[in-house]
Amino acid sequence: MVLITRKIEFSAxxxxxxxxxxxxxxxxxFGKCNNPHGHGHNYTLEVTVAGEPDPVTGMVLDLxxxxxxxxxxxxxxMDHRFLNYEVAELKGQIPTCENIARVIWELLEPKITQGQLxxxxxxxxADLFADCYRNGEGS
Amino acid sequence: xGLKIGLGRRYRFAASHRLxxxxxxxxxxxxxFGKCANPYGHGHNYLLEISVSGDVDPATGMxxxxxELDSFVEREVIxxxxxRSMNEDVAAFQKTVPTTENLCIEIFERLKSxxxxxxxxxxxxxxxxxxxEYAGQ
Numbered sequence: 001m002v003l004i005t006r007k008i009e010f011s012a013x014x015x016x017x018x019x020x021x022x023x024x025x026x027x028x029x030f031g032k033c034n035n036p037h038g039h040g041h042n043y044t045l046e047v048t049v050a051g052e053p054d055p056v057t058g059m060v061l062d063l064x065x066x067x068x069x070x071x072x073x074x075x076x077x078m079d080h081r082f083l084n085y086e087v088a089e090l091k092g093q094i095p096t097c098e099n100i101a102r103v104i105w106e107l108l109e110p111k112i113t114q115g116q117l118x119x120x121x122x123x124x125x126a127d128l129f130a131d132c133y134r135n136g137e138g139s
Numbered sequence: 140x141g142l143k144i145g146l147g148r149r150y151r152f153a154a155s156h157r158l159x160x161x162x163x164x165x166x167x168x169x170x171x172f173g174k175c176a177n178p179y180g181h182g183h184n185y186l187l188e189i190s191v192s193g194d195v196d197p198a199t200g201m202x203x204x205x206x207e208l209d210s211f212v213e214r215e216v217i218x219x220x221x222x223r224s225m226n227e228d229v230a231a232f233q234k235t236v237p238t239t240e241n242l243c244i245e246i247f248e249r250l251k252s253x254x255x256x257x258x259x260x261x262x263x264x265x266x267x268x269x270x271x272e273y274a275g276q
Binding site: 016018020021029030031093094095096097098099101102105121126127128129130131132133134135136137 | 141142143144145146147148149150190195197198199200201202204205206
């Protein structure tokens with residue numbers, strides 16, 4: 001099995017707020033991420049696909065096809081958007097790195113037909129990232 | 140098969156070490172460790188990357204509160220190693236050679252008791268060309 005990783009970057013804004021909590025609790029749990037008008041990040045997404053290289057082409061998958069999937073499913077949905085208000089899949093969830101990574105996994109997994117989605121890693125900054133992968137497949 | 144979510148976080152500290160063991164002669168130390176055995180030690184800017192996993196709390200969207208994770212790592216690792224000589228200042232390296240392999244293991248042992256998430260892996264980058272990982276035995 002060979003792993004192949006493609007990286008894209010997008011910029012988006014978000015805020016952390018749970019309406020079930022009081023303003024004070026929101027402040028305590030989320031800190032300045034609770035600021036009401038939100039803030040933004042340059043997100044870096046690494047998508048790793050696992051598979052066997054095709055004996056004819058030597059490729060696990062057509063990278064252009066993967067690029068198109070990432071453009072359609074992630075860039076068009078999230079780039080230059082306010083994640084809380086404009087991304088339907090995140091409605092009702094706190095748009096943390098963990099939750100966004102899982103949503104991206106769920107968007108990509110059915111669309112990747114050459115090879116198998118192995119890992120989604122989403123960096124919110126150089127020092128913070130979330131991984132999503134299948135239970136038992138390791139990170 | 141369900142999905143697993145992990146959280147990765149990077150920290151930095153600067154420390155010095157000397158790779159040298161009393162179990163070898165001076166010649167053997169010099170042969171095995173090269174300039175890393177120079178008597179007064181030398182330092183690195185270490186980059187520590189830790190990975191934890193766990194259930195995402197639906198109320199917060201988080202595996203673990205970052206402020207709690209940061210303060211745990213600060214207390215268990217950064218305060219212990221940052222701007223220290225590992226050989227002189229860190230109890231674990233009084234007898235053990237402070238290679239980055241052993242440093243990974245020591246940091247893993249210090250962090251595995253984090254109560255809010257499961258420690259999956261520790262990666263320590265000693266220079267941009269060297270990094271080491273430990274995920275427990």
